[in-house]
Amino acid sequence: LIQYPHVSRVVRSLFLTAFVAFGIGAFMGVLQALHRTGVARLVDSADYYTLLTLHGVLLVIVFTIFFLAGVFAWANTRSLDRPPVSKRFTWFWVATMSVGTAMAGIAILAGLIPSTDISADVLFTFYAPLQAHPIFYIGLAVFIIGTWLAGIDWFRQYLAWRRENAGERIPLQSFMVLTTMLMWFIATMGVAVEVVVFLIPWSLGIMPAPNPLLTRTLFWFFGHPVVYFWLMPAYLLWYTVLPKIAGGRLFSDPLARVVFVLFLLLSTPVGIHHQYVDPGIAEGFKFIAMTNTMFLLLPSLLTAFTVVASIEHGARQRGGTGYFGWLKALPWRDPAFTGMALAGLMFAAGGFSGMINAGMNINYLVHNTIWVPGHFHLTVGTAVALTFMAASYWLVPRITGRKLYSRPIGLFQVVLWFIGMVFMSAAMHRGGLAGIPRRTAEPQYPQVTFETVAGSVSSLRLQLAFGGVLLFVSALLFLMNVGLTAMNNKPARNLDSALPPALSGPDQSPTVLDNLKLWALIAVVLVILAYSLPLYSIVQGAGLYPAGQEASPAVIAPLLEVIA
């Protein structure tokens, strides 16, 4: 980005916010891991939900999405080779996202101050009947508007390029940015309606408490595609940057395009799979959601094939030979490569535990147990977060012009994250199979014993806490390494950001893949098919505002008391 210093500044500021959120979120994570296992209780159990909300919101909304915005701003500019249309507009959406984040963050943190009546202990799945202060919901709405403006900015940048390049294929990275943002525009409709129509008026006390099932359904309309929103920048990096670092070229540009189109089509009509145990949604609708979910395996398996084929090509360019011998020729000492490779490996494990979650019947075994955080610490907590950390070792020198402070520390850090996650996530999965619930500061109840298949519950607790501590140390090393890189006096050398063309290039990919209007239209139709009848029957069943609900936060106070 040397020729576009203004874009570098934008990316740097987005990454800074992402990393601050990551640091605070990781600190909350280790506090939780130590607390709920009883290894060290450094906070009051009554504050557990504030910490958990902070952990969830900072890591899966702020860290992931700010980092995504930085990667997309970089990738769109790099691949179109032109800056965004208006500097002011770009800074405007950065500011909008930041103001929204600050509002939501302040509302959550205020929950720790007993003298205020502001709090937002509603977890990152902020549906009714848990209620937060209006500042939290307004902050979320402002944040989402900021992300929409970012999407508009990237589309304007693309359209300006298109005017000068009629008939050209959309450059691959830009194609990935645009399809992901189309998916995001569709997916966020659910959360926008939930927050603006129901939660904000309810929290202000001007409307009654909404039908909880309705807000849950609107939340999950957005809550599942958001996981692909976290994942797509990681895919972008695996498809376009990883092959270069491995010394080769992307195996297939057409396959990469097909994968992003499939995610645009299939990400949203699956959200009901989070509601298998919700009464009030007919089993048939749940079955449709399950079927759509299983189709999502297809783009993930295509990705596993394409990315491994690209890496193998790189290894063979470096002199690797044999069926498996080529693995030795890969740049394992490079933290960017090793981190992304380990992240991909963990994603495969996360895919398997995800299939258990997705199965309508077997889901009952693990529903609301600690198995579920075990699953998503493999996916968003490692496939995404570790890819972001590893990619930072490649990207941060490119946006700061400074040499990476320490490659060995980087390498140690990414491996430590992998090991920490093996401990923490395995213990969570096994604890879930024993029935240990998630989201509780006190998972031990009188007269309830949890039976493990092998080993004891106390050994699982220790493994979870140990893994959590390793992860926290890894997070600190990462922040120290990128922080010292940003302040490094030594300039970075060999900052070539050119990405080699794919072995099977865009000219071999059907032009219909670039027809974004067509894919967006099909995606909308699929969403209407999947959601119109369930939403209609929910509203028919209990109404928008169930009878007897008053327009007063007092409705929720007894529930909050129970939780506290």
Ligand code: HEM
């Ligand atoms: C939940 C620990 C990093 C996302 C949890 C829980 C623990 C934990 C113990 C379960 C709490 C409970 O259910 O009672 C840690 C540690 C981390 C870490 C020690 C690293 C230092 C991450 C990362 C992400 C993440 C990198 C995502 C990018 C989440 C989410 C939840 C969660 C979304 C669920 C919150 C909820 O149930 O509302 N974490 N985590 N964590 N973690 Fe992490």
